[in-house]
Amino acid sequence: MEKSQILDEVQAIFREVLDNEEIVLQSATTADDIEEWDSLTHIQLIVAIEKHFKIRFTSREILSWQNVGQLIDSIAAK
Amino acid sequence: MIFNSLTFLLFFIVVFLIYWFPLKYTTKGQNIFLLLASYFFYGYADWKMLPLLIVATLIFYYLGRAIAGAKSEKQGYWLTFVGVALGVGTLLYFKYFNFFIESFASLFNAVGLHANLHTFNIIMPLGISFFTFRLLSYIIDIYRGKGQPTDDIIAFGTYVAFFPCILSGPIDRPSFIKQLQAKRDFNYDQAVDGCRQILWGLFKKLVVADTCAVYVYSAWKDVAYANGSTLALAAILYACQLYADFSGYTDMAIGVGRLLGLRASENFKTPFLSYNIADFWRRWHITLTSWLTDYVFMPLNIKFRDLDKWGIALAAFLNMMLVGLWHGANLTYLAFGAYHGILFCLLILFGKDRVPKHATWYNRVIHVVLTGILCVIGWVIFRAPDMPTAFLYFKQLCSSSLFSVPAYHQGLLSLVSVISYPVLMLATEAYAAYGEIHPAKNIFRISWVRWGWYYVQVLAIWLVLTHRSIDFIYFQF
Numbered sequence: 001m002e003k004s005q006i007l008d009e010v011q012a013i014f015r016e017v018l019d020n021e022e023i024v025l026q027s028a029t030t031a032d033d034i035e036e037w038d039s040l041t042h043i044q045l046i047v048a049i050e051k052h053f054k055i056r057f058t059s060r061e062i063l064s065w066q067n068v069g070q071l072i073d074s075i076a077a078k
Numbered sequence: 079m080i081f082n083s084l085t086f087l088l089f090f091i092v093v094f095l096i097y098w099f100p101l102k103y104t105t106k107g108q109n110i111f112l113l114l115a116s117y118f119f120y121g122y123a124d125w126k127m128l129p130l131l132i133v134a135t136l137i138f139y140y141l142g143r144a145i146a147g148a149k150s151e152k153q154g155y156w157l158t159f160v161g162v163a164l165g166v167g168t169l170l171y172f173k174y175f176n177f178f179i180e181s182f183a184s185l186f187n188a189v190g191l192h193a194n195l196h197t198f199n200i201i202m203p204l205g206i207s208f209f210t211f212r213l214l215s216y217i218i219d220i221y222r223g224k225g226q227p228t229d230d231i232i233a234f235g236t237y238v239a240f241f242p243c244i245l246s247g248p249i250d251r252p253s254f255i256k257q258l259q260a261k262r263d264f265n266y267d268q269a270v271d272g273c274r275q276i277l278w279g280l281f282k283k284l285v286v287a288d289t290c291a292v293y294v295y296s297a298w299k300d301v302a303y304a305n306g307s308t309l310a311l312a313a314i315l316y317a318c319q320l321y322a323d324f325s326g327y328t329d330m331a332i333g334v335g336r337l338l339g340l341r342a343s344e345n346f347k348t349p350f351l352s353y354n355i356a357d358f359w360r361r362w363h364i365t366l367t368s369w370l371t372d373y374v375f376m377p378l379n380i381k382f383r384d385l386d387k388w389g390i391a392l393a394a395f396l397n398m399m400l401v402g403l404w405h406g407a408n409l410t411y412l413a414f415g416a417y418h419g420i421l422f423c424l425l426i427l428f429g430k431d432r433v434p435k436h437a438t439w440y441n442r443v444i445h446v447v448l449t450g451i452l453c454v455i456g457w458v459i460f461r462a463p464d465m466p467t468a469f470l471y472f473k474q475l476c477s478s479s480l481f482s483v484p485a486y487h488q489g490l491l492s493l494v495s496v497i498s499y500p501v502l503m504l505a506t507e508a509y510a511a512y513g514e515i516h517p518a519k520n521i522f523r524i525s526w527v528r529w530g531w532y533y534v535q536v537l538a539i540w541l542v543l544t545h546r547s548i549d550f551i552y553f554q555f
Contacts, residue, residue, distance in 0.1 A: 039371045040356075040390060040431055043379045047386075059380045060151075064223040 006053075006072050013048045017041065027069030053078070079122050081330040082280055089119065090334065097338060098264050105261050109232045112240070112258075112338070119241035124204050130168075131209060135238045137164065138213040142227040142234075145220045158221040165214045172206055174407045205245040207404060211369055212238050216252045218373055225252050233258040240340075242331040246324070248345040249365040262339035272336030275518030279329030281535040282322040285542050286499045290319035293496050297485075298461065301471050306480030309471060311497075317450075317457045318500035321349065324363070329518055348511045349453075350504055353445045355421040356431040358453060359401075366404070370397055391426045395419035405460070410468060414460045421452060499538075 011025040018036040031037045037045070049071075050056055055078040065071050079086045093115045101107040121128040141161045148154035216234075219225035228234050237255045297304050297312030304312075328345040335342040343365050352358035359367050375397040382389030395416075402415020425431040437445070455472075462468035486493035510517040522528040 036432075039375060039379070040394075040426065042376070043383050043390060046380070047383050059377060060222065062380050063376065066224060 001076065003072050003076055006075050007068070009052065010049060010068070010072065010075070013052055014045060017044050017048050025068050027067065027072065029068040030066065049075070079119060081276075081327065081334070082284055089115075089122075090337075094337060102264075105259070106232065108262065109230075109236050109258055113232055113236045116236060116239040116241040116244065120204070120239060120244055123245070127204070127206075131239060132235075134165075134168070134209070134213060135235050137161075138217055138238075139228075139231055139234050142217050142220050143229075145217055146227045154221055158217055161217040162214060165210045169207060169210050174403075208247050208249055209238050209244055211249045211366075212252075215249075215369060215373065219252055228252075228255050228259075230255070230259060240335070240342075242334040242338075243342055246327050246331070247363075247365055248328060248331065248343045249369050250343050251369075254340075254342075257340055264339065268336050268339065271519060272333040274520075275329045275333035275336065275516075277333075277532065277535055278518045279326040279331075279333060280539055282326030282329065282503055284326075285535075285538045286322035286503045287319045287326060288542060289496050289499050290315040290322065293493075294319055294461075298471075301467060301474060304474060305482050305485065306475050306477045307482050308485040309475040310480060311484045313454050313458050313471075313475070315496065315500065316461050317350075317454045318503070320457060320460075321346075322500065322503060333518070344516075348507050350450060351446055351508060351511060352449045352453075353433040353437070353442065354425055354430065354449055355418060355452060356425050357433050358449055359398075359418070359422070367401070370400060370404075374400055387427055387429075391423040394422045394426055398422055409465055410459055410462050413465060413468070414456055417456050417459055 007025060007027075011023065014023050014025060014034070014037075015021050018034065018041060020034075020036055023034060031042065046057065046062060053075055055075065057074060061074050065074070079089060093111075097108055097111060101111055117128060117132070120131060138161060141157060145154050145157045145161075148157060216225070216237075220227055233255050236258055237250070237252065240250070240254075243250060294312050294316045297308050301309070325346040332342045332344070345364050347361040347364065349358055349361040352361055375393050378393035378396055379390060382392050385392065396419075398419030399412065399415040401418065402411045402413070405411040405414070422431075434441075458471055459465075459468050462471060484493065506521070507517045510519070510521045513521065515521050520528065522531055
């Protein structure tokens with residue numbers, strides 16, 4: 001799957017989980033850029049992404065991400 | 079050497095002059111000098127523990143390099159594990175060892191075995207949890223791939239021991255090392271901001287905290303005989319005292335850092351305006367809660383993620399228990415953590431942990447007042463010497479004497495002043511927050527109002543300086 005397609009699908013998940021249709025994701029986007037994205041909603045996003053793509057991240061993978069781009073890379077590598 | 083002492087003033091004048099004059103053009107020289115000054119500052123408080131700080135710094139410096147150069151993920155994991163075990167083990171030994179021995183002894187006695195266990199005379203190094211947390215975040219970030227090891231042992235040592243922040247925080251992250259490696263020029267505006275923040279910190283500590291402390295102390299001395307209204311007032315004043323004491327110290331630490339051209343992290347964001355308990359912990363002791371969020375809450379949250387909201391609630395509860403225990407080995411701290419943990423869990427389970435964007439003003443006021451009351455109740459548990467006294471406090475507080483006039487042993491005027499100082503502090507910070515300005519910044523635009531405000535602070539500090547200052551509450555943690 002192309003990374004741009006993954007980004008689109010992840011963006012749709014973000015919009016649904018965080019209940020904000022205005023969210024636009026880019027590779028460099030971080031939690032600081034989206035008000036609703038905090039330590040509590042972070043895990044809900046991960047669970048939703050894992051279910052959608054039918055994958056399972058390791059703890060170290062999740063804890064190493066510093067922006068959306070790195071999350072997309074992890075999904076693409078699965 | 080506390081900030082509000084003549085010794086510190088003399089120490090800092092010498093540091094400031096050497097730092098900005100002979101060493102102005104050499105960042106390396108400034109860092110070596112800062113490191114030596116920090117070790118002197120720490121050694122002056124407790125020289126016997128200085129070797130522990132230096133050895134721990136060296137161990138973690140080399141561990142960081144070893145983790146980054148690990149040949150396999152497994153090796154990196156084990157090296158990080160050793161570092162975490164060393165850091166946590168040192169903390170457990172100095173902070174909690176006696177507590178465990180006493181608990182085991184009482185457990186044995188309870189089941190009829192008369193254990194003859196002795197507690198040891200362990201002296202806790204000052205600020206141990208603050209510098210241990212800095213060391214731990216350094217190696218964990220390297221293991222997670224979020225940070226690189228530094229090859230500048232001087233900057234690393236200064237990051238760990240930076241004297242304004244070593245005794246009571248803020249707990250800066252390894253990104254502080256980059257600040258230390260960058261060239262620093264004396265910036266007049268930043269220095270003025272630093273002075274303002276020190277003045278505001280001194281006002282909060284000396285005027286607000288120490289004035290409240292007298293009333294709080296006398297109420298707690300005779301809980302069994304105090305009337306309900308005195309205890310209610312003392313509970314509110316204790317919350318103000320704790321905030322003024324800790325945030326006042328933090329303001330001074332940040333201000334001193336700014337005078338040296340360094341920016342330490344903010345630790346408070348008007349916590350008395352919190353919308354709910356979750357919001358409170360985003361505004362109170364921010365560097366500790368964000369540290370625990372990154373290194374305890376998130377890993378637990380990831381492990382429990384299949385449990386949905388229950389997993390988040392469980393991770394939040396365990397995290398709050400740690401916040402309580404971080405303050406020390408005492409059942410009251412554990413109960414304080416459990417109390418906040420339960421409140422946090424309820425918010426998560428009912429989906430009320432967020433702050434609504436468009437809440438009406440009255441909805442906001444009601445939430446702020448209710449959160450304030452919940453926090454004040456929590457601080458009573460925190461302040462109590464033991465749980466029976468905490469229960470007695472609540473029992474006395476809820477008696478019919480709640481509607482009587484609070485005690486004022488030192489005259490009505492002293493009661494008015496003890497209430498007016500925290501009100502002035504909270505009103506100033508709320509006004510600054512309304513204008514989205516830091517209270518230590520230039521909150522009054524009109525020149526004569528601003529200068530009048532400085533004089534009010536200086537005059538109030540001068541007035542209370544005739545009384546002896548008490549210790550900073552947060553040094554012990």
